[in-house]
Amino acid sequence: MSDKYNILLNIKKSLGKFILDVDCELHQKVTAFLGASGSGKTTLLNCISGTLSPDKGQILFGNNKLFDTDLKISVPPDKRRIGYIFQEGHLFPHLTVEKNIRYGQSKTKRKNRYSLSQVLDTLEIADLLQRYPNQLSGGQRQRVAIARALAMEPRLLLMDEPLASLDGGLKSRIIPYLHHIKNEFEIPIIYVTHAISEAMALADEAFLLSEGKIIANGEPHQLLTAPSALPIANMIGVENIFSLPVANSDEQRGVTELEIGNQLLVIPFIDTEIGNLVPIAIRAEDIIISLEPNLPISARNILRGTIDGVDDQIIVSILVEGYRLSVKITHEARDQLQLSNGKDVYCVIKANAINVLWNAS
Amino acid sequence: MRITPAEVSALVLSIKVALLSLVVMFPPGMFVGWLLAKREFPGKTFLNTLVMLPLVLPPVVSGYLLLILLGKNGPVGSILSNFFNIEIVFTQFAVVIAVSVISFPLLVRGIMTGMVSVPSELENAARTLGASPIKVFWTITVPMAYRGIISGGILGFSKSLGEFGATMMVVGNIPGKTQTIALAIFQSVQLGDDITAYRLVLISTILAFVAIWMTERINLR
Numbered sequence: 001m002s003d004k005y006n007i008l009l010n011i012k013k014s015l016g017k018f019i020l021d022v023d024c025e026l027h028q029k030v031t032a033f034l035g036a037s038g039s040g041k042t043t044l045l046n047c048i049s050g051t052l053s054p055d056k057g058q059i060l061f062g063n064n065k066l067f068d069t070d071l072k073i074s075v076p077p078d079k080r081r082i083g084y085i086f087q088e089g090h091l092f093p094h095l096t097v098e099k100n101i102r103y104g105q106s107k108t109k110r111k112n113r114y115s116l117s118q119v120l121d122t123l124e125i126a127d128l129l130q131r132y133p134n135q136l137s138g139g140q141r142q143r144v145a146i147a148r149a150l151a152m153e154p155r156l157l158l159m160d161e162p163l164a165s166l167d168g169g170l171k172s173r174i175i176p177y178l179h180h181i182k183n184e185f186e187i188p189i190i191y192v193t194h195a196i197s198e199a200m201a202l203a204d205e206a207f208l209l210s211e212g213k214i215i216a217n218g219e220p221h222q223l224l225t226a227p228s229a230l231p232i233a234n235m236i237g238v239e240n241i242f243s244l245p246v247a248n249s250d251e252q253r254g255v256t257e258l259e260i261g262n263q264l265l266v267i268p269f270i271d272t273e274i275g276n277l278v279p280i281a282i283r284a285e286d287i288i289i290s291l292e293p294n295l296p297i298s299a300r301n302i303l304r305g306t307i308d309g310v311d312d313q314i315i316v317s318i319l320v321e322g323y324r325l326s327v328k329i330t331h332e333a334r335d336q337l338q339l340s341n342g343k344d345v346y347c348v349i350k351a352n353a354i355n356v357l358w359n360a361s
Numbered sequence: 362m363r364i365t366p367a368e369v370s371a372l373v374l375s376i377k378v379a380l381l382s383l384v385v386m387f388p389p390g391m392f393v394g395w396l397l398a399k400r401e402f403p404g405k406t407f408l409n410t411l412v413m414l415p416l417v418l419p420p421v422v423s424g425y426l427l428l429i430l431l432g433k434n435g436p437v438g439s440i441l442s443n444f445f446n447i448e449i450v451f452t453q454f455a456v457v458i459a460v461s462v463i464s465f466p467l468l469v470r471g472i473m474t475g476m477v478s479v480p481s482e483l484e485n486a487a488r489t490l491g492a493s494p495i496k497v498f499w500t501i502t503v504p505m506a507y508r509g510i511i512s513g514g515i516l517g518f519s520k521s522l523g524e525f526g527a528t529m530m531v532v533g534n535i536p537g538k539t540q541t542i543a544l545a546i547f548q549s550v551q552l553g554d555d556i557t558a559y560r561l562v563l564i565s566t567i568l569a570f571v572a573i574w575m576t577e578r579i580n581l582r
Contacts, residue, residue, distance in 0.1 A: 049489050050488075051488060051489065076488070077485070077488040077489050078492055078493055079491075081491065082489060088482075090483055092486075092487070092501060093505070103487065104489075104490030104492075148490065152490050
């Protein structure tokens with residue numbers, strides 16, 4: 001990996017009872033920090049951006065020392081050129097979209113690796129320039145916030161749960177924009193979230209943060225699907241994430257069908273081609289376990305599978321055509337249905353409970 | 362029922378003094394308001410109390426303290442009179458000082474309230490976008506706090522316009538020289554000249570009414 005993605009974080013910061021104690025090196029283009037709320041994600045980003053000073057440690061970006069307590073270096077936030085995209089956008093309410101975006105634009109022309117119009121095109125906000133932030137929808141506001149951070153031509157982008165304030169449908173519409181940014185702009189990104197699906201959708205490496213400490217790291221898919229991640233998954237919410245090929249897509253019926261082995265998974269219609277891989281996420285709470293396949297219910301999906309793990313927690317692991325589904329149930333349900341290893345069961349899933357992470361076409 | 366030259370000069374002096382006080386006190390008012398709204402430092406509560414003190418002290422007390430301070434034998438007055446041969450008390454300049462001390466808390470209050478309402482997250486966001494603290498102040502804090510700043514200015518100005526107690530203590534009541542509207546009202550009542558008193562009362566009531574009405578309009582928008 002080239003040097004420009006090299007970031008060294010060695011940060012100690014106590015805020016009241018909470019202590020953030022992080023020591024890690026980042027090498028990838030997109031790094032995700034995953035953790036429940038209160039795990040120190042935002043504190044970490046604030047330290048990197050310079051709006052908060054660590055008590056001790058150093059922050060290195062490439063060969064550039066941004067912070068070092070031993071050398072008494074602390075580059076002020078306005079000199080760091082680190083773009084920061086906040087959960088609530090934090091657009092300036094008294095300025096138009098255009099003035100918001102131009103706020104951080106440097107007057108001295110840099111090499112100009114990309115133009116402002118490229119940013120506006122990528123995010124599809126060129127029509128909104130004369131509006132004020134209170135005239136924008138949630139999704140538009142967040143795209144403007146992203147444009148504002150990009151327009152300053154940052155060396156590094158920090159994203160603090162940029163999708164958290166958006167509802168499910170909007171989320172899957174913004175993720176493609178983030179993908180564009182990842183692919184079109186040569187800027188490393190540190191992405192902070194509590195949603196496993198977002199980390200998987202974007203990150204090349206993920207760090208798990210719990211009570212201010214890093215407890216695991218690795219390639220996101222491996223890290224988050226490994227059994228060792230179960231306790232963490234319990235904490236931040238389990239999501240089942242697969243990429244499945246399209247079997248059939250019917251706009252008139254309003255559904256798209258994906259192949260999961262020899263069975264079909266019905267999701268709300270997306271514009272795609274047969275054979276394309278579609279990444280989806282299903283929350284463990286959104287799956288119902290049934291012992292019967294023929295149920296008079298509205299849910300579109302009843303998948304046959306075999307239990308291959310019941311843990312002391314309330315997560316049941318079910319193998320469906322080689323895909324492992326984690327399902328969250330109560331102790332009572334587990335005992336009443338006598339769920340145990342090897343038992344054949346049916347997973348009931350509403351089409352609308354299946355979130356498409358991004359649609360490549 | 363015509364307004365006499367003495368009344369006109371009282372009115373003009375009041376407005377002149379209030380305007381001058383506003384212009385002179387505005388920069389320090391902005392600075393102190395910003396300090397109290399946005400900074401943490403030791404002695405902050407003390408500074409806040411000191412600034413707000415004239416708001417609750419009887420104006421006569423503030424005026425008397427000023428008189429001691431600025432008088433020929435006072436710590437400030439003696440320096441001015443010994444080294445520069447300047448005497449402040451009983452001059453229009455002293456009216457400005459007296460009026461400024463009394464109206465300063467209102468000015469600062471308004472500015473402070475306006476600035477407190479500007480989320481520090483937005484100011485931090487501006488910093489990450491490359492803005493220096495001074496640029497953040499002028500492009501984020503001030504424009505977003507403008508309602509509080511303007512209403513602080515108007516309230517302070519109106520307070521100066523009608524100030525009585527402190528002015529009376531520091532400058533006395535010299536018609537045509539240091540006599541403001543409030544002092545003129547006091548004098549005409551003392552002399553039993555009710556007609557003049559009514560006229561001046563009407564004028565000052567209208568001025569006060571317009572000022573408060575304007576701040577309310579700004580706050581509503």
